[in-house]
Amino acid sequence: MSIPTPDLLSPAIRPPSAETMMANSIVTQPTALEALEHYKKKDASKVVVRFKAIGSAPIMKNNVFKATAGHKFQAVILFLRQQLGMKKEEALFTYINAAFAPAPDDTVGNLYKCFGTEGHLIVNYR
Amino acid sequence: MSTPNPVHSSTNLFRRLSWQTSISISIRIADGEPGAGIGADRYFIQTPRYTYLPLLIPEIRESLVELALDDKQIEETDEKDWWFEEEEDEDEAPGGFARQGACRWHWPIDLISIHSYISRPRPLPLPSSSSSTEPKQLKLLLHLSKPPIDRLLMPNNIETCKTQWLNQIKEADFVRWRNTNKVTGLRKTELDNGWDGIVQDDYDAYLRMASRVLPLPIAPAVGSNMTSPNPSRPPSTDPSGSTAKAESAYSTRAIPIKIYLPDNAPVIQEVIPPIGTDGKPTTLLSILRQHLHLLFPSRSPDPYSLAFPVAQGILIPEQSEVAWLAACMCGADGWLRIGICLRAQ
Numbered sequence: 001m002s003i004p005t006p007d008l009l010s011p012a013i014r015p016p017s018a019e020t021m022m023a024n025s026i027v028t029q030p031t032a033l034e035a036l037e038h039y040k041k042k043d044a045s046k047v048v049v050r051f052k053a054i055g056s057a058p059i060m061k062n063n064v065f066k067a068t069a070g071h072k073f074q075a076v077i078l079f080l081r082q083q084l085g086m087k088k089e090e091a092l093f094t095y096i097n098a099a100f101a102p103a104p105d106d107t108v109g110n111l112y113k114c115f116g117t118e119g120h121l122i123v124n125y126r
Numbered sequence: 127m128s129t130p131n132p133v134h135s136s137t138n139l140f141r142r143l144s145w146q147t148s149i150s151i152s153i154r155i156a157d158g159e160p161g162a163g164i165g166a167d168r169y170f171i172q173t174p175r176y177t178y179l180p181l182l183i184p185e186i187r188e189s190l191v192e193l194a195l196d197d198k199q200i201e202e203t204d205e206k207d208w209w210f211e212e213e214e215d216e217d218e219a220p221g222g223f224a225r226q227g228a229c230r231w232h233w234p235i236d237l238i239s240i241h242s243y244i245s246r247p248r249p250l251p252l253p254s255s256s257s258s259t260e261p262k263q264l265k266l267l268l269h270l271s272k273p274p275i276d277r278l279l280m281p282n283n284i285e286t287c288k289t290q291w292l293n294q295i296k297e298a299d300f301v302r303w304r305n306t307n308k309v310t311g312l313r314k315t316e317l318d319n320g321w322d323g324i325v326q327d328d329y330d331a332y333l334r335m336a337s338r339v340l341p342l343p344i345a346p347a348v349g350s351n352m353t354s355p356n357p358s359r360p361p362s363t364d365p366s367g368s369t370a371k372a373e374s375a376y377s378t379r380a381i382p383i384k385i386y387l388p389d390n391a392p393v394i395q396e397v398i399p400p401i402g403t404d405g406k407p408t409t410l411l412s413i414l415r416q417h418l419h420l421l422f423p424s425r426s427p428d429p430y431s432l433a434f435p436v437a438q439g440i441l442i443p444e445q446s447e448v449a450w451l452a453a454c455m456c457g458a459d460g461w462l463r464i465g466i467c468l469r470a471q
Contacts, residue, residue: 032247032432032468035420040391070392074279099306100296101289103232104279110395114301114380 042070047112048120049076051083054098057126058084064120069109073102080125095124133344134372140454141336144438145329148172149239149264153186154213156267160203161194170263175236175438176324176458179210179229180287186268206281209273212242213265222246223389228277229266232290234457236438237386239264240465243436244388247470250434251441288321291459295320298382298460299339308339324458332458340460341375343450375453376400376407382452383462385417385435394418400449410435410451410464411444421466436465 046066053059060083067076073094081092095101096115112121153169155162169190173182183205192200210229226241242264273282280286296306309317316335323332375381378400385394394417402408411429414422421433429444436442438455442464452462 032421035418035432036387036389036391036468038420039387039418040389042392096297097300099300101293102297103290103294105230106395107392110393114395114397 043068043107043109045069045109047108047116049108050120050122051080052098052122052124054095054124054126060084067108067121069107069112071108072104073106073108073111074104076108076123077104080123084125093126097122098124133342137342137454138333141333142329144455145174145176145332145458147439148174149235149439151235151264151266153190153210153266153268155190155194156211156269159268159270160196160199161191161270164194166190166193173235174327175234175239177235177327178231178233178287178291178324179235179238180231180282180284181325183208183282190268191270203270206283207271207273208282209269209278210266211269212238213267215265226390228274231278231280231282231287232294234459234463235264236457237463239439240386240436240463244386244465244467246388247468249470250430251436253441291321291324292317294459294461295339298456301380301382302341302378304379312338320458336458336460340456341373341378341453343375343447343453344372346374346377375449378449381408381448381462382456382460383413383448383464385414385464385466387418387466388468398448400447407447407449409444410442410446410448413448414444414466418466421468430469433466433468436467437463 045068047069049065049067051060051063051065065079067079077092077094080094084092086092093101096111097117102111108121115121149172151171151173153171155167157163161167167190169186171182171185187205191203195203211227212225212229214225222245225245226238229238280290292309296309299306299309312335316338319331320335323329323335379397381398381400383395383398387394396413396417398408398413400408402412411422414429414435415424418433422429423432426432434441437451442451448462456462
């Protein structure tokens with residue numbers, strides 16, 4: 001994950017739509033394999049993640065970070081553990097919007113698309 | 127005498143059919159592991175789509191591992207180090223995509239099977255043909271050591287499996303309503319019914335929980351523009367006996383749906399409303415054209431010319447309403463999972 005965001009939060013930049021890209025590069029209809037290659041590309045855009053402590057969990061001095069949309073949520077969990085200085089055997093529970101724990105292989109981008117609020121993804125932890 | 131509500135009956139029919147559909151799996155102890163290569167190193171199992179690998183471990187232990195390994199090897203092996211991987215199918219011609227590798231513990235068998243099915247282009251399954259969408263067995267290798275933790279992401283015990291299932295139920299609930307009130311409002315016995323139903327292959331127990339959480343493909347409440355040929359009846363005439371107020375699948379904010387592509391492409395999960403901006407129910411084809419335009423081009427006379435969608439082991443017709451699919455054919459965790467298979471010409 002990169003350095004913390006500036007005070008003015010910017011919304012995650014979305015990559016150009018498939019239609020625009022294809023229109024610009026190919027005149028004839030692409031084959032299914034080419035289409036699949038396009039869809040395999042990992043989303044490199046950034047999502048703003050805001051960490052919020054639950055209960056007696058330690059509060060972070062800076063709790064806003066940018067995560068890569070194409071990364072799995074597992075990367076966010078590992079980053080948070082590192083930020084909190086947690087030991088391997090210590091348990092950490094994370095939730096989206098204080099409602100559910102996402103599967104660790106859900107992508108950050110998908111979680112933001114579906115559950116983001118006001119330009120960021122809220123990740124609660126305890 | 128009240129007649130059964132046709133929408134409730136057909137919903138229940140499809141839910142039960144989805145519940146009952148099963149996968150044939152063959153499991154072989156991986157080369158290099160104790161017990162591999164001897165006569166008794168393979169086991170065949172028929173499992174429901176909604177179950178999970180951790181729930182199969184006890185049977186696999188008893189019927190495969192304890193027969194293939196000697197006493198000393200059995201003593202030395204620890205289930206928490208076991209893991210599964212899809213085996214390369216030597217009978218199939220080359221030309222497939224990257225395999226899924228180590229099978230994740232929190233994936234229902236349905237999802238593992240989807241990834242296996244879409245791992246190579248296939249001809250469009252025809253309803254008239256004798257072979258079903260999935261004629262082949264799912265072939266797995268069982269490893270007894272060195273689990274790839276970064277791929278598996280969690281231990282294989284049953285408590286973790288249940289927690290993951292419950293979180294998926296909540297996530298699906300949140301997608302539908304922007305809160306998890308229906309799930310958190312369940313009594314503990316109702317929640318346990320859901321999980322016990324999965325563990326014991328008891329559809330009725332599962333439905334006692336699911337009917338409180340899943341909406342029905344009925345018309346939304348009075349006041350909306352939606353008209354339906356099947357006007358909803360009061361819950362008291364519901365043949366399933368549920369006294370909970372039935373919510374309409376067409377009133378949800380969004381549909382819990384995930385779409386999977388071959389070759390380790392990222393999973394597609396978008397906000398998909400049950401009713402489009404034109405006021406009509408969202409069809410599967412419309413979302414495939416919107417989110418996978420290159421594989422489902424708008425101008426093509428044959429919607430499935432490049433690829434086709436499968437769910438619960440069958441080809442899904444393009445005009446299917448996603449709200450209906452999600453209400454009637456979702457997995458036991460509330461999610462509708464669609465695999466996109468490239469079409470072999």
